[in-house]
Amino acid sequence: MSQPPDDHLKALWQGQDTDTPTMTAQAVRMLVNDYQMAARQKAFVGLGICIFGAVFFGWCAWVTPIALVRVGDLMMLAWTPVMAWIVWRQQPASTPGGEASTMGLIDFHRAQVAREAPNLRLIAAILLPLFTGMAVILAGVWPKTHRMYVQILPILLLLAIWLVVYVLQLRRQNRRVADRLREIDALRGKAQ
Amino acid sequence: MDRAAGQDERYTAAAAEFGGAIERLARAYELDAEPRRDLIQDIHVALWRSLGAFDGRCSLRTWVYRVAHNTAASHVQKRRRSRPERGVTLEALEAHADTDNPEAKAGERHALDRLMAIIQALAPPDRQVALLYLEDLDAAAIGEITGLSAGAVAVKIHRLKALLARRFAEGGRA
Numbered sequence: 001m002s003q004p005p006d007d008h009l010k011a012l013w014q015g016q017d018t019d020t021p022t023m024t025a026q027a028v029r030m031l032v033n034d035y036q037m038a039a040r041q042k043a044f045v046g047l048g049i050c051i052f053g054a055v056f057f058g059w060c061a062w063v064t065p066i067a068l069v070r071v072g073d074l075m076m077l078a079w080t081p082v083m084a085w086i087v088w089r090q091q092p093a094s095t096p097g098g099e100a101s102t103m104g105l106i107d108f109h110r111a112q113v114a115r116e117a118p119n120l121r122l123i124a125a126i127l128l129p130l131f132t133g134m135a136v137i138l139a140g141v142w143p144k145t146h147r148m149y150v151q152i153l154p155i156l157l158l159l160a161i162w163l164v165v166y167v168l169q170l171r172r173q174n175r176r177v178a179d180r181l182r183e184i185d186a187l188r189g190k191a192q
Numbered sequence: 193m194d195r196a197a198g199q200d201e202r203y204t205a206a207a208a209e210f211g212g213a214i215e216r217l218a219r220a221y222e223l224d225a226e227p228r229r230d231l232i233q234d235i236h237v238a239l240w241r242s243l244g245a246f247d248g249r250c251s252l253r254t255w256v257y258r259v260a261h262n263t264a265a266s267h268v269q270k271r272r273r274s275r276p277e278r279g280v281t282l283e284a285l286e287a288h289a290d291t292d293n294p295e296a297k298a299g300e301r302h303a304l305d306r307l308m309a310i311i312q313a314l315a316p317p318d319r320q321v322a323l324l325y326l327e328d329l330d331a332a333a334i335g336e337i338t339g340l341s342a343g344a345v346a347v348k349i350h351r352l353k354a355l356l357a358r359r360f361a362e363g364g365r366a
Contacts, residue, residue, distance in 0.1 A: 012304055013326040018215040025200035
């Protein structure tokens with residue numbers, strides 16, 4: 001039997017058994033606070049690491065007897081506020097409010113996803129002072145004996161491995177972001 | 193009445209009136225029970241937050257549906273990262289042979305299950321229009337919520353109605 005499905009299906013859909021939500025405004029307030037706390041905690045952990053770095057390099061610069069090492073430590077110290085700013089800036093933007101249309105929301109997500117793409121200029125801005133500072137510190141403590149070479153070489157090796165892994169990870173992240181942007185664009189195209 | 197109290201009061205009224213619709217919407221967007229509970233919770237949180245900025249320029253119903261669908265769309269986007277989900281457009285679903293449809297192969301099933309299966313197979317923008325249509329909103333209200341033009345909504349509703357009519361005619365009424 002083929003009747004027009006409109007009213008029947010609407011009634012069927014709206015007549016589903018549902019558990020009436022029992023969330024009170026107070027419970028929602030608590031959830032909102034939890035979400036905000038979690039986002040802030042992440043940012044504060046990052047900031048804590050930056051502060052630790054600043055204190056550590058400041059202390060190193062203070063106690064080291066080698067002038068070149070002190071210069072390197074001070075360069076690292078100067079880099080920590082930049083890192084703190086970057087960590088703070090990485091916090092997700094607040095979601096559009098109820099006034100946003102679905103299209104607006106899709107655009108918002110696209111912008112958020114696009115932000116996750118590795119920004120090579122930003123990475124260079126972070127890594128260049130960091131590596132320059134490390135190079136200066138290394139130059140200051142450059143081994144004079146065979147034993148000191150043995151101590152320093154594993155660190156250099158680990159650093160080289162980290163660099164290779166980091167570059168591979170950046171490439172992978174780039175591909176993932178591009179895939180997700182394509183998905184979102186397809187979604188947007190379908191919505192129009 | 194201070195702003196916070198007004199927000200709480202509006203939320204309580206909205207949750208009481210549209211709680212069922214929010215749950216139905218969540219079912220259409222999320223199959224698994226546990227993430228669905230999270231989605232419903234997220235919608236309520238988003239609704240409470242948004243009601244602080246509710247200025248009455250549209251109806252409360254339009255506002256609630258817009259917030260709910262926006263939150264569900266965000267949920268779908270997040271879930272895509274961990275579990276790829278690819279809905280199809282109304283056009284593609286219309287073209288799809290019913291014999292390939294799992295619910296048809298399964299034989300006699302409840303009409304609601306079939307309806308849910310059709311809705312869940314749709315891509316989120318089409319799904320949104322379908323859900324609002326089933327919640328009995330008119331094309332103008334759907335356009336206001338989705339940001340689509342009235343013409344685009346009318347076309348989508350027309351296709352949806354044709355698709356549902358054909359599917360239910362082929363399968364028989366439940």
